[in-house]
Amino acid sequence: MEIIVCVKHVPETAEVELKIDKTGRDIEKSGLVFDINEWDDYAVEEAIRIKEKLGGNVTVITVGSEDADSTLRKCLAKGADKAIRITDKRINTSDPYIIAKILSKTIKEIPFDLILTGAQSSDDGYAFIGPALAELLDIPHVTLAKKIEFKDRSVIVNRELEGGLEEVVEVELPALITIQTGINEPRYVSIMGIRKAMKKEIKTVSIDDLGLSETEVGIEGSWIHVSEVYIPSIERRAEFIRGTPEEVASKIIEIIKSRGVI
Amino acid sequence: MELLVLAEHRRGEIREVTFEMLTKGREIAQKTNSRLNTIILGKNIRDKAEVLARYADRVLMIDDERFEFFNSDLYQQVLSNIIREVKPILTMIGHTSYGVDLAPSLAVSLNIPLITDCLDLDIQDGQLTAVRQMYGGKIYARLNVRKSESYIATIRQGVITASEGNLKGEIIELPPPDIVEPVKKKFIEYVLPKIGEVDITSADILVAIGRGIKDQANIPLAEELAKTLGGVLACSRPIVDKGWLPPDRQVGSSGKTVKPKLYLALGISGAFQHVIGMKNSQLIIAVNKDPNAPIFNVAHYGVVEDLFKIVPILTEKIKELKKKTS
Numbered sequence: 001m002e003i004i005v006c007v008k009h010v011p012e013t014a015e016v017e018l019k020i021d022k023t024g025r026d027i028e029k030s031g032l033v034f035d036i037n038e039w040d041d042y043a044v045e046e047a048i049r050i051k052e053k054l055g056g057n058v059t060v061i062t063v064g065s066e067d068a069d070s071t072l073r074k075c076l077a078k079g080a081d082k083a084i085r086i087t088d089k090r091i092n093t094s095d096p097y098i099i100a101k102i103l104s105k106t107i108k109e110i111p112f113d114l115i116l117t118g119a120q121s122s123d124d125g126y127a128f129i130g131p132a133l134a135e136l137l138d139i140p141h142v143t144l145a146k147k148i149e150f151k152d153r154s155v156i157v158n159r160e161l162e163g164g165l166e167e168v169v170e171v172e173l174p175a176l177i178t179i180q181t182g183i184n185e186p187r188y189v190s191i192m193g194i195r196k197a198m199k200k201e202i203k204t205v206s207i208d209d210l211g212l213s214e215t216e217v218g219i220e221g222s223w224i225h226v227s228e229v230y231i232p233s234i235e236r237r238a239e240f241i242r243g244t245p246e247e248v249a250s251k252i253i254e255i256i257k258s259r260g261v262i
Numbered sequence: 263m264e265l266l267v268l269a270e271h272r273r274g275e276i277r278e279v280t281f282e283m284l285t286k287g288r289e290i291a292q293k294t295n296s297r298l299n300t301i302i303l304g305k306n307i308r309d310k311a312e313v314l315a316r317y318a319d320r321v322l323m324i325d326d327e328r329f330e331f332f333n334s335d336l337y338q339q340v341l342s343n344i345i346r347e348v349k350p351i352l353t354m355i356g357h358t359s360y361g362v363d364l365a366p367s368l369a370v371s372l373n374i375p376l377i378t379d380c381l382d383l384d385i386q387d388g389q390l391t392a393v394r395q396m397y398g399g400k401i402y403a404r405l406n407v408r409k410s411e412s413y414i415a416t417i418r419q420g421v422i423t424a425s426e427g428n429l430k431g432e433i434i435e436l437p438p439p440d441i442v443e444p445v446k447k448k449f450i451e452y453v454l455p456k457i458g459e460v461d462i463t464s465a466d467i468l469v470a471i472g473r474g475i476k477d478q479a480n481i482p483l484a485e486e487l488a489k490t491l492g493g494v495l496a497c498s499r500p501i502v503d504k505g506w507l508p509p510d511r512q513v514g515s516s517g518k519t520v521k522p523k524l525y526l527a528l529g530i531s532g533a534f535q536h537v538i539g540m541k542n543s544q545l546i547i548a549v550n551k552d553p554n555a556p557i558f559n560v561a562h563y564g565v566v567e568d569l570f571k572i573v574p575i576l577t578e579k580i581k582e583l584k585k586k587t588s
Contacts, residue, residue: 013397013398013400014398014473014531015473015474015531015551015552016552017552017553017554018397018400018401018554020401027396027397027401097370097375097376100370119362120362122397122398123396123397124394124396124403125379125395125396125398126378126379127357127362127366127378127379128366128376128378129366130366131334131362131363131364131365131366131367132366132367132369132370134367135366135367135370135371136370140335140446140447141334141363141367142363142447143359143362143363144359144362144363156450158453159359159363160359160516161272161359161360161452162358162359162515162516163455163515163516163517163518164455164509164510164512164516164517164518165452165453165454165455166452166453167331167332167449167450167451167452167453168449168450168451168452168453169333169447169448169449169450170447170448170450171446171447171448172444172446172447175446181499181500181503182499182502182503182504182505185504185505222408223375223376223377223407223408224375224377224405224406224407224408225405225406225407225408226403226404226405227391227404227405227406228403228404229396229401229402229403229404230401230402230403230404231400231401231402231554232399232401232402232556232559237558237559238546238548238558238559238561238562238563238564239562239563239564240558240563240564240565240566241563241564241565245567245571245572245575246575248565248567248572249572249575249576249579250579252547252563252565252572252576253576253579253580253583255545255547255563256524256545256547259523259524259544259545261466261467261523261524261545262467262491262492262580262583
């Protein structure tokens with residue numbers, strides 16, 4: 001089974017106080033720690049498990065600057081066989097439609113049976129690239145996979161619906177599947193493991209190599225443009241309880257007692 | 263001008279996001295002097311079309327057993343043709359498990375600009391603008407979509423308040439469409455959620471943990487607090503994804519909706535998908551290190567502090583209190 005996984009290098013923001021940058025169109029990224037997008041981490045794990053079971057190769061692909069190499073190295077350390085990074089200075093001003101086109105042009109040159117992507121990214125969360133890429137490659141897709149099994153030349157996929165419901169669908173290979181978090185338990189890689197993976201080559205490709213014209217990338221080719229980002233104004237701001245942990249705990253107890261909860 | 267809303271339904275029910283989109287659609291239709299259309303595909307759906315007729319000027323209905331279950335391949339074929347014929351300036355689709363499976367490939371195949379997961383949108387002088395969230399809801403963004411004669415947008419569920427319908431729309435039954443074979447994807451069955459040992463929806467007190475709990479080894483700390491309070495332990499999605507708690511403990515759009523007397527959120531940032539499942543709790547107290555965590559937008563009381571500093575003391579103090587009163 002030849003598997004391609006598309007990954008994204010993103011800032012970790014879950015427990016960080018974010019600030020807006022000078023352009024007003026993005027967050028201030030200096031000082032943030034970057035890592036593989038959480039959904040993609042599950043996708044890479046799933047690909048490696050399939051390879052371990054059925055044989056074949058896993059190729060990871062990203063579109064990004066040199067910084068993204070650390071994410072590719074992590075994937076290589078986990079067990080991916082090859083890594084490709086597509087790069088261009090206009091990538092920062094390109095929307096997900098362009099990224100999908102760039103990926104499709106790259107993947108057209110590579111033989112594959114299965115493409116996996118994360119169901120969405122933790123930064124802008126469009127949930128667009130997977131099915132858009134499938135359409136550009138003229139292959140079927142299934143999104144939000146929670147379980148994948150193979151049957152001849154088909155894949156049986158459990159998709160996550162709302163409220164804990166799932167549906168089972170069958171799709172013919174070659175196909176693209178987007179992975180939902182929780183499908184597996186991504187393996188941990190040690191720093192040593194990542195160091196060892198330094199020996200594996202990361203192939204870099206420039207957009208010019210892909211035959212995309214000047215008007216197809218950057219602002220000109222994009223469907224959507226961020227005009228402004230902002231920290232939301234508060235609708236029902238909590239009343240903050242301040243003091244030492246001791247004082248805070250006492251106040252919490254007062255509040256829940258006064259409400260008759262305990 | 264024409265507007266089009268894709269009606270979403272599953273297992274006999276029209277899903278609420280449909281009415282939310284039709285409410286937004288009606289607002290845009292009035293402002294832009296457009297006609298609001300909705301389309302429903304399914305089997306034996308006349309009754310649903312009649313409900314939809316109260317919310318739209320025109321209901322397009324395809325009643326055909328091939329559409330008994332959602333299939334994005336089939337929906338894409340049909341919607342492509344409908345969009346080409348009706349030429350709506352805007353097509354709205356729910357940003358749901360169905361919508362995310364359908365909208366991107368539909369937009370690419372038609373070469374119509376798509377913007378996904380919109381909280382709000384507007385059309386002015388033929389230009390579509392939208393509001394979205396980024397970074398798990400910590401940041402909002404205003405976006406412009408490249409000027410086009412037609413747009414597609416997916417709309418986040420549970421954001422727009424659906425209003426009652428009082429229209430008398432026309433129902434137009436369309437003939438069974440031609441489907442290009444082979445269809446490479448097929449629906450097999452639904453899998454219902456497993457019934458767990460704990461029903462978090464019936465608990466009066468929920469202590470809910472999120473990413474901030476950091477490690478599985480720390481869960482007993484929160485569990486003890488829950489027990490001491492006479493409550494039950496619940497959680498946000500990452501905890502279930504990591505396999506630390508079973509899925510029946512998950513609160514949010516992919517888990518359960520809860521309304522306890524007390525919801526104590528520990529280390530939960532408050533992404534929309536979580537908040538939608540707990541915002542109607544009677545009393546919400548949140549502990550989080552990030553003062554801008556969106557959970558503080560729904561919490562009644564907030565503590566900006568490391569949960570590990572608060573939880574042990576809180577547990578001890580409640581134990582003392584219970585000793586005194588018993």
